[in-house]
Amino acid sequence: MFLPMPDLVTTDAYACFGVRHPTVLVLDDGSVFAVGFTRPDIARDAIGAAALDIGVPLPTRDDAGVFRLAWFAYTHALRHGDPIMRRAAPGEDGAFPVIVWRAVDIDTARAVQAADLVTLAVAA
Numbered sequence: 712m713f714l715p716m717p718d719l720v721t722t723d724a725y726a727c728f729g730v731r732h733p734t735v736l737v738l739d740d741g742s743v744f745a746v747g748f749t750r751p752d753i754a755r756d757a758i759g760a761a762a763l764d765i766g767v768p769l770p771t772r773d774d775a776g777v778f779r780l781a782w783f784a785y786t787h788a789l790r791h792g793d794p795i796m797r798r799a800a801p802g803e804d805g806a807f808p809v810i811v812w813r814a815v816d817i818d819t820a821r822a823v824q825a826a827d828l829v830t831l832a833v834a835a
Contacts, residue, residue: 741814
């Protein structure tokens with residue numbers, strides 16, 4: 712059972728990321744944030760559609776198995792450089808969902824796909 716995707720306009724997603732609709736972003740550490748998604752299969756499709764533009768491999772069904780759902784909300788930074796978002800609970804005021812594809816899992820997906828290409832090339 713999956714939680715429904717909230718209307719991002721009613722959340723803190725704009726304050727944190729400047730987005731008003733479900734969006735796929737790449738963080739500085741190489742992780743992918745599918746903002747506004749609660750279902751891994753739908754997030755996989757959105758990441759796949761953006762894969763060439765954001766420089767990640769096309770995620771497979773196996774990759775979607777390592778996606779992580781997290782909820783975030785805006786927090787007021789006390790000083791310059793302090794975080795502007797924090798982990799939140801589903802249903803918390805302003806909270807929005809993010810499907811996270813960690814950089815380490817993206818590297819694993821690249822390695823698996825590269826090995827598959829080598830196998831295909833050897834078989835041909």
